[in-house]
Amino acid sequence: MRLQKTVSSEAVNPAANGTADTEGVGYAQPSLEVLSCKSCNASGNCLVEQMTIRNGHSYQLMKNRKVYLRGEHMYRAEDEADALYVVSSGSVKSYVIMEDGEEQVLNFYHTGDVVGLDGMGADSYISSAISLETSTICKLPLSNLPEAGLGRGFLHLVSDRLIRDHNLMLMLARKDADGRMASFLVNISKHFKKLGQSADVFELTMTRQDIANYLGLAIETVSRTLRRFQDSGMLVVTRRKIQIYDFDCLLEIAGTQVSR
Amino acid sequence: MRLQKTVSSEAVNPAANGTADTEGVGYAQPSLEVLSCKSCNASGNCLVEQMTIRNGHSYQLMKNRKVYLRGEHMYRAEDEADALYVVSSGSVKSYVIMEDGEEQVLNFYHTGDVVGLDGMGADSYISSAISLETSTICKLPLSNLPEAGLGRGFLHLVSDRLIRDHNLMLMLARKDADGRMASFLVNISKHFKKLGQSADVFELTMTRQDIANYLGLAIETVSRTLRRFQDSGMLVVTRRKIQIYDFDCLLEIAGTQVSR
């Protein structure tokens, strides 16, 4: 095997165990006012909002809002695939566990992203989704979908995800460690910028191990790459905090992106 | 850059130039009998068939059947995204061209596969699709879609594609050259088996360069890996013809797959 083996963070992270994520802990019960998509962090960026708002289903969507603590799962592989999840705030990791117990991170999701698309049209999920921090998540039952939201917005949602996946494939197939790391940072930075948050200073919510796993690198390579980026002066890393000083340079190292 | 650079096959392949693929060359004009999805090579495996047949749209789908010669494009990046394409027979490659003129192969498509999903919901395609051999392709105009086929079958179609992409991501992120090559062969073999064709003897329709590019390897590594597989006795390679003798061994080398 070419890469360092990793065990599932599920087995490691204490927060992932216990009953916390199987009970109704953290349910928000806000007033109708608050339930409007307009007041959501993701408003304007939430694709499901665009998808549903025309059909007057936004209220129902928001009513299923829930707070997930770090380590709590939205769903696990083999679970019945009965819903999509929209990240209202916070961040989520999706992953699969391989036969030998190794974990492969498939994607990270931030505010406005839709999680669980790969479960649609089938009985069960093939991946698992876990919250990386205290996150607010809107649950959209799939049973409501066919009638509610399969319009142009939904097609956009799907193709958008496909394109993001293609971007990752391109990154894994053709970029070296520097290129992968730079792409990763650039994508996160762009996302924050789109949300109106700081694009230059942000906190990573995933471990180095998660990043390495996602980028197909060894954890040591992630460490060393970040250090070299810092030594060259284009950013400063303080544990999980990233402070970008030369975004253009990062962009150049990142190279080609597949996007609209 | 970690990997060997490659130029677009479009610029190299003489069949890709000229007017052949912009005119109506190769249009099949069969009788209504032949137009039934039942008589199609992909029947029973064509997801769009499942998607449309209930709605009585199969006739319209088949009417747009066309033969593409090797090197002819279904669409190119930047083209208006106005249709999905179903491979009735033959094979197709989708790819993007990067800034520096390098090509990245995103996927290979065979009988029954749907090409062009990433163009949905947007104005234009971000990738290009080119026929690798003489292929028969059904065109499904997107303008017919919203009314025609957005049922359960379509959701399955989409999630199936997402899962295949995840499988590729997992392969690129965690497998060495042997694992990638074995996965590649196993997937193709399984597909042929599903179609009722030979799973042990088949012809690859893509160049070594395409394979290397798709798997994120150098072309020399592909050559050497195939040779080692042959030396170990598990298969025989004769140029593009593959004869598999020990499928189980190949499966073991391939390792974990993400699938239903």
Next chain:
DNA sequence: CGATAAATTGAGTTTTGTCAATAAAGGTGG
């Protein structure tokens, strides 16, 4: 049959993974 493209093979180098040791951070309980 000649020219171009595709594929193979060998030699050498580089990137990145592996192993191992250490340091820093964060949480827990006395």
Next chain:
DNA sequence: CCACCTTTATTGACAAAACTCAATTTATCG
């Protein structure tokens, strides 16, 4: 509130896998 323990991250030395360059062989196409 501090000490301890676990988790996370960093750093160095070495090994291995894969890339690059170069030369050659084998197909393919006009």
